[in-house]
Amino acid sequence: MNINSIVISIGNEILLGRTLNSNLSFLGRELSRLGIPILRCLCIQDEDQEIQQALLQAWQEADVVISTGGLGPTLDDLTRQSIADFFGKELRFDEDVWDYIQAMFQRRNMMIPESNRAQAMVPECFEVLQNHRGTAPGLYYKASGKHFFALQGVPGEMREIFSQQIAPILKQAFPMAKEIVQRDLHTFNIGESALAEIVHEDELPRQVNLAWLPQTGRVDLRIYGNDVGALHEAEQIIRAKAGEYVWGVDDEDPSQSLIRALKHLGYSISVAESCTGGLLQKLLSDVAGCSEVFWGGVISYHNDVKTKLLEVPEVLLEKWGAVSPECAESMALGVQRLLATDVAISITGIAGPDGGSPEKPVGTVYFGFRIGEQGIIEHRLLFGDRESIRHKAAETAILLLHNELRKLLK
Amino acid sequence: MNINSIVISIGNEILLGRTLNSNLSFLGRELSRLGIPILRCLCIQDEDQEIQQALLQAWQEADVVISTGGLGPTLDDLTRQSIADFFGKELRFDEDVWDYIQAMFQRRNMMIPESNRAQAMVPECFEVLQNHRGTAPGLYYKASGKHFFALQGVPGEMREIFSQQIAPILKQAFPMAKEIVQRDLHTFNIGESALAEIVHEDELPRQVNLAWLPQTGRVDLRIYGNDVGALHEAEQIIRAKAGEYVWGVDDEDPSQSLIRALKHLGYSISVAESCTGGLLQKLLSDVAGCSEVFWGGVISYHNDVKTKLLEVPEVLLEKWGAVSPECAESMALGVQRLLATDVAISITGIAGPDGGSPEKPVGTVYFGFRIGEQGIIEHRLLFGDRESIRHKAAETAILLLHNELRKLLK
Secondary structure (H helix, E strand, O other), rough: OOOOOEEEEOOOHHHHOOOOOOHHHHHHHHHHHHOOOEHHHHHHHHOOHHHHHHHHHHHOOOOEEEEEEOOOOOOOOHHHHHHHOOOOOEEEOOHHHHHHHHHHHHHHHOOOOOOHHHHHHHEEEEEEEEOOEEEEEEEEEEEEEEEEEEEEHHHHHHHHHHHHHHHHHHHHOOOOOOOOOEEEEEOOOOOHHHHHHOHHHHHOOOOOEEEEEEEEOOEEEEEEEEOOOHHHHHHHHHHHHOOOOOOOOOOOOHHHHHHHHHHHOOOEEEEEEEEOOOOOHHHHHOOOOOHHHHEEEEEHHHHHHHHHHHHOOOOHHHHOOOHHHHHHHHHHHHHHHOOOEEEEEEEEEOOOOOOOOOOOOOOOOEEEEEEEEEEEEEEEOOOHHHHHHHHHHHHHHHHHHHHHHHHHHH | OOEEEEEEOHHHHOOOOOOOOOOHHHHHHHHHHHHOOOEEEEEEOOOHHHHHHHHHHHHHHHOEEEEEEOOOOOOOOOHHHHHHHHHOOOOEHHHHHHHHHHHHHHHHHOOHHHHHHHHHEOOOOOEEOOOOOOOEEEEEEEEEEEEEEEOOOHHHHHHHHHHHHHHHHHHHHHOOOOEEEEEEEEOOOOOOOHHHHHHHHHHHOOOEEEEEEEOOOOEEHHHHHHOHHHHHHHHHHHHHHHHHHHHEEEOHHHHHHHHHHHHHOOOOOEEEEEEOOOHHHHHHOOOOOOHHHEEEEEOOOHHHHHHHHOOHHHHHHHHHHOOOOOHHHHHHHHHHHHHOOOOEHHHHHHHHOOOOOOOOOEEEEEEEEEEOOHHHEEEOOOOOOHHHHHHHHHHHHHHHHHHHHHHHHH
């Protein structure tokens, strides 16, 4: 028997094109993993008739129904009443929820607006799903083997309630749902079609599916199925053919991998950025605990900052320009000396939309690396708009350095 | 009479959570502007029964139905046949479309896979919408005053066909549809419920609708309707009550507003960041052309960088700690001197998850500002996880400085 779910996304902002439905993406991934794939998603307006109609359709067809959005304190959030009406329940004021909301506001030293009382209204026979990150609790109703969850639209709050409270309920309720196991292999330095020449799905065990997931500037391979052994075998086959391009698996991201390698080696790192303007250091400092190895750096947008702070010689800038291998090398050396770190990265390039020339078109980026006394320079021509060139440049710098450090770890 | 549309998003990748439904966002914005707002969006699997059922519901309820996705060459794209079946038409091989597809492949010097012949199948009585960017054409069917469009899922192709071919058809078909005008007011320094206490929809002109759009750490107010005069009146009413919180309108973002204010004043800016680790400078340098005023800055993650580069006195760090108003003040002054800029920002705080204490919990952030000889210090306690605390801190710094500069611009 297949277990199915239907998601109802409530909120005018999605239909007005104001908000991307990232909650649907999250639920799609998580419910697939639980073996309760989403059959359908209904994105509807925050109106009683729409909510009633969607609930009617979803409650008939699916085992699990999850709504997101419409639990805020403002008047256009009618969801609570509509849900109560659909299931034929009365809304009741819940003292515990109200106490919790009051305590939340008190901790933040804020006055409690009267409108927040609406968030303490709970339909009878519903359970409350505690929201540790915000004021509106989630709601849970179970009847005749079916499960309904009403969650808020704020992504962080919704995700935490799903992972901590709903996933365990669903695992217990549907033990026969076959969890889908999957493994993502992250590759770098090889294009999708080149990779497709060496990795073939028909050489993998039959029980395993292979999906190609192009990321910005790199490709992920996803292998998935119900059979853990076959999955493991498939991973070994792929690694035997393309292992040199695989830098990480599953939820690992480039910054985490680099910070981990630096910690293993006991190396500190500093950064000098020009065109990426802080993005590379932002990515490194996304990693909690990075301060053990990441000491800081310099954003040298203006050439004066390059010459005065990083001691890039003025004659070098005059002769080769700020976007040059020579400047990248000098910036990396400069920041390594200035902050006295073991390792250093520099980036200089043209993110566009202006500033390109026939010799150095938009997307031209030079990378400088220092590992102790060793200096390395790399060059890439990256494609895309300003945002994606900057993102690719920062990520490429991280993965290039990680590649070098992996050699030292072997 | 209200003209309505329904969007059908076809494709397993949306329901599996691999792809964000950016096509819905685009269509939501464009159809709202045309006065044909989206009543509902159905995200469904690429299966015959699902497509039939969705078409039945949509064709009954809406004047305009648009499907996206499911027109690719691969075997799992059954959309064409399902559409033909639903409308009771035969699929026919269209020589013109086939010629076009062949020419497209020849221009790219590629072999034509046999599977692409499926893309030349067109239901009888349907019109072909030429796709200048890809191989699969769009399809258009009109009956009893209703309009159905089947478009591909590739965003670039879909958008071009909509803008160049569908929008003109709809404008001509529904001359009575009133284009919707809208105005977004971006607020800062006030929570959603506190704002709801001073702004009430029932005090605005009846012809105007008000939507609350919470962003991370701030709220946007959208007023929209068919009547430009009433919209203007509503904006004045809101500004009279909450004008001090409004920092921008419509597509403006905080960094753009700050860079524009700096350019107006002819001020250069530098930045010293600790907990945000480069994010603030990344946001500033997102703005193309920022180099005119943004000179660069320092990421002082390690205390050595604070003392050596920014000349924060060691005794200050010992006495008050790195997360303190005194350190924020000293960092701002230090980077202003080091880079010789008119204006400077500093941020120091605890982004978590570790490092908090009862006196300085996670989320404690101090901001230092220098405007010429004037120094300003601000303090905030921000909530959320590491990522959202860092994001709120960087954006708060930008908006606080923008607030100060607005006073100088008056």
